[in-house]
Amino acid sequence: xxxxxxxxxxxxxxxxxxxxxxxxxxxxxxxxxxxxxxxxxxxxxxxxxxxxxxxxxxxxxxxxxxxxxxxxxxxxxxxxxxxxxxxxxxxxxxxxxxxxxxxxxxxxxxxxxxxxxxxxxxxxxxxxxxxxxxxxxxxxxxxxxxxxxxxxxxxxxxxxxxxxxxxxxxxxxxxxxxxxxxxxxxxxxxxxxxxxxxxxxxxxxxxxxxxxxxxxxxxxxxxxxxxxxxxxxxxxxxxxxxxxxxxxxxxxxxxxxxxxxxxxxxxxxxxxxxxxxxxxxxxxxxxxxxxxxxxxxxxxxxxxxxxxxxxxxxxxxxxxxxxxxxxxxxxxxxxxxxxxxxxxxxxxxxxxxxxxxxxxxxxxxxxxxxxxxxxxxxxxxxxxxxxxxxxxxxxxxxxxxxxxxxxxxxxxxxxxxxxxxxxxxxxxxxxxxxxxxxxxxxxxxxxxxxxxxxxxxxxxxxxxxxxxxxxxxxxxxxxxxxxxxxxxxxx
Amino acid sequence: xxxxxxxxxxxxxxxxxxxxxxxxxxxxxxxxxxxxxxxxxxxxxxxxxxxxxxxxxxxxxxxxxxxxxxxxxxxxxxxxxxxxxxxxxxxxxxxxxxxxxxxxxxxxxxxxxxxxxxxxxxxxxxxxxxxxxxxxxxxxxxxxxxxxxxxxxxxxxxxxxxxxxxxxxxxxxxxxxxxxxxxxxxxxxxxxxxxxxxxxxxxxxxxxxxxxxxxxxxxxxxxxxxxxxxxxxxxxxxxxxxxxxxxxxxxxxxxxxxxxxxxxxxxxxxxxxxxxxxxxxxxxxxxxxxxxxxxxxxxxxxxxxxxxxxxxxxxxxxxxxxxxxxxxxxxxxxxxxxxxxxxxxxxxxxxxxxxxxxxxxxxxxxxxxxxxxxxxxxxxxxxxxxxxxxxxxxxxxxxxxxxxxxxxxxxxxxxxxxxxxxxxxxxxxxxxxxxxxxxxxxxxxxxxxxxxxxxxxxxxxxxxxxxxxxxxxxxxxxxxxxxxxxxxxxx
Numbered sequence: 005x006x007x008x009x010x011x012x013x014x015x016x017x018x019x020x021x022x023x024x025x026x027x028x029x030x031x032x033x034x035x036x037x038x039x040x041x042x043x044x045x046x047x048x049x050x051x052x053x054x055x056x057x058x059x060x061x062x063x064x065x066x067x068x069x070x071x072x073x074x075x076x077x078x079x080x081x082x083x084x085x086x087x088x089x090x091x092x093x094x095x096x097x098x099x100x101x102x103x104x105x106x107x108x109x110x111x112x113x114x115x116x117x118x119x120x121x122x123x124x125x126x127x128x129x130x131x132x133x134x135x136x137x138x139x140x141x142x143x144x145x146x147x148x149x150x151x152x153x154x155x156x157x158x159x160x161x162x163x164x165x166x167x168x169x170x171x172x173x174x175x176x177x178x179x180x181x182x183x184x185x186x187x188x189x190x191x192x193x194x195x196x197x198x199x200x201x202x203x204x205x206x207x208x209x210x211x212x213x214x215x216x217x218x219x220x221x222x223x224x225x226x227x228x229x230x231x232x233x234x235x236x237x238x239x240x241x242x243x244x245x246x247x248x249x250x251x252x253x254x255x256x257x258x259x260x261x262x263x264x265x266x267x268x269x270x271x272x273x274x275x276x277x278x279x280x281x282x283x284x285x286x287x288x289x290x291x292x293x294x295x296x297x298x299x300x301x302x303x304x305x306x307x308x309x310x311x312x313x314x315x316x317x318x319x320x321x322x323x324x325x326x327x328x329x330x331x332x333x334x335x336x337x338x339x340x341x342x343x344x345x346x347x348x349x350x351x352x353x354x355x356x357x358x359x360x361x362x363x364x365x366x367x368x369x370x371x372x373x374x375x376x377x378x379x380x381x382x383x384x385x386x387x388x389x390x391x392x393x394x395x396x397x398x399x400x401x402x403x404x405x406x407x408x409x410x411x412x413x414x415x416x417x418x419x420x421x422x423x424x425x426x427x428x429x430x431x432x433x434x435x436x437x438x439x440x441x442x443x444x445x446x447x448x449x450x451x452x453x454x455x456x457x458x459x460x461x462x463x464x465x466x467x468x469x470x471x472x473x474x475x476x477x478x479x480x481x482x483x484x485x486x487x488x489x490x491x492x493x494x495x
Numbered sequence: 496x497x498x499x500x501x502x503x504x505x506x507x508x509x510x511x512x513x514x515x516x517x518x519x520x521x522x523x524x525x526x527x528x529x530x531x532x533x534x535x536x537x538x539x540x541x542x543x544x545x546x547x548x549x550x551x552x553x554x555x556x557x558x559x560x561x562x563x564x565x566x567x568x569x570x571x572x573x574x575x576x577x578x579x580x581x582x583x584x585x586x587x588x589x590x591x592x593x594x595x596x597x598x599x600x601x602x603x604x605x606x607x608x609x610x611x612x613x614x615x616x617x618x619x620x621x622x623x624x625x626x627x628x629x630x631x632x633x634x635x636x637x638x639x640x641x642x643x644x645x646x647x648x649x650x651x652x653x654x655x656x657x658x659x660x661x662x663x664x665x666x667x668x669x670x671x672x673x674x675x676x677x678x679x680x681x682x683x684x685x686x687x688x689x690x691x692x693x694x695x696x697x698x699x700x701x702x703x704x705x706x707x708x709x710x711x712x713x714x715x716x717x718x719x720x721x722x723x724x725x726x727x728x729x730x731x732x733x734x735x736x737x738x739x740x741x742x743x744x745x746x747x748x749x750x751x752x753x754x755x756x757x758x759x760x761x762x763x764x765x766x767x768x769x770x771x772x773x774x775x776x777x778x779x780x781x782x783x784x785x786x787x788x789x790x791x792x793x794x795x796x797x798x799x800x801x802x803x804x805x806x807x808x809x810x811x812x813x814x815x816x817x818x819x820x821x822x823x824x825x826x827x828x829x830x831x832x833x834x835x836x837x838x839x840x841x842x843x844x845x846x847x848x849x850x851x852x853x854x855x856x857x858x859x860x861x862x863x864x865x866x867x868x869x870x871x872x873x874x875x876x877x878x879x880x881x882x883x884x885x886x887x888x889x890x891x892x893x894x895x896x897x898x899x900x901x902x903x904x905x906x907x908x909x910x911x912x913x914x915x916x917x918x919x920x921x922x923x924x925x926x927x928x929x930x931x932x933x934x935x936x937x938x939x940x941x942x943x944x945x946x947x948x949x950x951x952x953x954x955x956x957x958x959x960x961x962x963x964x965x966x967x968x969x970x971x972x973x974x975x976x977x978x979x980x981x982x983x984x985x986x
Contacts, residue, residue, distance in 0.1 A: 072775030155646035166831035206857035238855035284563030340657035342862035364729035366693035371833035
C-alpha cells in the first residue's frame, strides 16, 4: 500500500509518534487514499515496517477505532469502516492559516459594527500616558492595599464561592454599590436594582439587548462616546445622532428627528467629549419625553465622582419618577479599566429581565474582583481614594491649563472629570493635528472622531488624570511644537 | 412659607443635614409647592429658623444653584429659577420599591428568554454537592498553587496591564489555549484564532451575535443544554429542536426540518444530557450540510478532557475543511465556574468580526485571572490537574455505578465526562423524582427538563465529579429511599 510506503514518522517533532500516524491514516481514509473496506496491516507488521514500537501502532489504531474510522471484522483483522458516508472531504494535512475558503455571512449587526469607528489602539506604554483620556492616575493607585485584598480572597477560595454565582452579581458588592450611588449620586434604588456588569460597556450592551429590537431607533449624542455607539449597533439599533450644545443633548432636536426612539443614550453629568453639563430644563424635558413616549434613557455617569467645586450634581436618575432611566456606572475610572467591573441600576420592574439577559450573555463577572471590590468599598478605601483623586485631578487640571497658556488652543475645562478640550484655531483639522501629535509621542484624540453628522470646530481631547506635572509640562511643550509645525506646513 | 414650617431636619439619620434640606427643597420646587420665582429666605434667617448652622443652609443652596433649581437676582436675593420648564413631575420623596408605574416594553429576545427554562437555583452548600452536574472536584482543587499565582499577579499590577487590554484576550493565554487545543483536542488553529470569553456561555452568546440575524433559525440538540438555548434565544434566533439518538444529533432530521438554519449547536464529544458520542458518519454529514448550506456549527466541547479509556476523541473542528466550525471551550470544568473563563476558536476569516463584537459586548474579561491562568497552563499545572482529575473521576464514576447497583435505575455511564444518567423505570416521571430527591437534600436534574419536543423515558442527570466516595454512598442511599417512596406513593 502506497500509504505506508510514504509514511515517515518523525521522532524529532513535538507531536507523539502515535499521533503522527493517527493523523496520517485519518487523512488517507478521509481523502479516499485508503478506501472503505481496505484491510490494514497487523500492528506487528506495521511496527516492523515503520521501525517503531508496536505500542505506537496500537495507540494510533485504538484512536481510529474509537473515532469510527476503523472496524475489526471478527478474526479477519482490521478494516477501514464500510459505513463511512459518501461526502466530499478535503483532508487538511498540516494546517496553515489561509485565505477564506468559503463565503462567510455575518449578521447585520456585525456588519454595521465593523463599519463603525473604534478608538485607535494604544501606543506602547514606554511613550508615556500624555494625554490619554479615560485612564485614571495609575501612578497614585493604592497598589499594596488592592493586592492585599485580592490575595486575601484568593487564599480564601472555597467551594461555595467557586460555583456558579448569582447572575446579578455578588450580593455584598450590589449593596456597596447601591449605598455609594445613593450617597454620591443621589440615585434612588435598593441593592436588588443593582446588576454588576463587565465595565460600563457591559452595562450599555446589556441594556441595549434588554430594551431594543433589531431595527429600533436610538438617540445618541453627536459627538458622542464610541463605546455606546458600538453597544447600540451591536444590538441592531438604527442610530439617530442628536446634536449637543452648551446645555447638553438637544432634546427638542431628538424629538423632531425620532420621537419614537426606544432609547436615548447620553452623558448628562459631563458630556463626552465636549465636557458640558446638561441643564435642568433639558433634563426635565428628556424625562418628559421618556414618560410620554415609553422610551428609556441610558444615563452614562462615567466620571462624575470627580467634581472639583462643590458637591457632585445629582444624577438624572434622581429626577426620574416614571421608571425610565437605566443608570450606567463603571469602576474603570476610579480603580482601573482592566478590572472590568461596572454596574447598571434599573427600575425594579425590569430587574428580572436584566438578570435573565445577563445570564444569557455570560452569567456574571469573576468572583474574585467582585469580592475584593466589595471590601474596598465597605472598608472606606473607595471614598478615600475618590477624595484623594479629586484633589490630585484638580491640581493636574490646573497644571494643564497653566501649561496650555502659550499654545494656540482655546481650553474648555469644566471643573469636573479627567480631561479637557483644547479647541484649535478655526480651519485647522483636528485629525491632522492628532496625527502630528502622535509623531511627538502624544496620545490625543480629535473631537471630530466622535462626530456622526455634527460639523464641529477642530478640537483635541486631552486627558490629564493619568499624567504627572512633569509629563504635563513636557507633553504640552511637544504639543505646542506639533501644532506649530502643522501651521507652518499649512501656510 | 409652609414649606419651611414643615421642615424637620433629622440629625439622627445617616444622610447629612444639608442633603436632607436639599432634597426637601428640590421636591418642593419640582412639585410646585415652591413656585417659579419664589424668593427663598436668607441663609441666616433659615439657619435660625431650623436651628442648624448657616453652613448647612449654604451647602444645600449651593447644590440647588449648581443644579439649576435656584438663581440669584443681583442684590435682591435667591429665587426659584424662572426658566424651569412646565413638565408634570411627581416628586418621589423617600423612595420605596413599588409596583411598576408604567408599561415596560421588553425586546422580543428578552421576552423569549423570560419564557425559557433555567437551571434551578443552587441549594445551600451545607447540603453537599451530591449530585450536582457540571461542577468539578472542588475538594481536589490545587488551592494554594492557584492562590499563589493570583497573588503574584495582584502584587505585580502595573499601568501597562491596568489599562484597556486587547478585546481578543491576553496574548499569552491565547497562545497557551491554542497549544492545549491542538494537542488535546486536535483543533487546527493558530493563537490568532483564539478569543477569550467569559466562560462557554460568553462564547456561545458571542458566536450567536456574530452569526445570527434576529429571526434566523438555529438547530439545537433536543434534549440539550439550557445555556446554549438561552444564548440563541437572547440573539433572537428561532430555535429548531433536532432529535438526538445513540449516534448523537440526527443530521438528516435537522435538514428535513430546517435545511436553511444558520447555526447548528451541539455537544458532539459527550452529548448533554444524554451522554452519547456523535458518530463519525453523522459528523461528516453535519460538516457536509454546513459546507453546502453556508451554515455554521457551534461545537460545545465542555468536558471532553475527561475520557477514561484511551485518548480523547478528536474534536469536530479537527475534521472541518470548510471553515464552518466555531469551537467553544471552557475552564469552568477543569478549574472552577466562578473563574468565568472560556474561549472560542474561530476560522481566521471571522476573527475580526468576533473581536469587534467581543469589544462591543464588554471588551474582555479581567486581566488578573487571564494572567494567572496563562501561568497555570504554561507551567504544566493544567495538564497535571487534568490527569489527576481523570483518575479521580474514573474512580468516582466506578463508585457511582457500584452504589447504584441496588437502585431501580438503568445506568448509562459512558467512560467520559463528569456525570451519568440514571434512567427510571418506564412510566415514572423524572420531575417528580427530582422533587422527591430534593426532599432528601439531593441535587438531581430530570432529563426531561432539557427537552423541547423530545418525549423521553424519565431519567436523572447525576454528577459524580464533585463528590467523595462517602458522599456518593450516602447520597445514593438517600436517592434509593426517595425513589422507593415515590413508587409507594404511586401505587
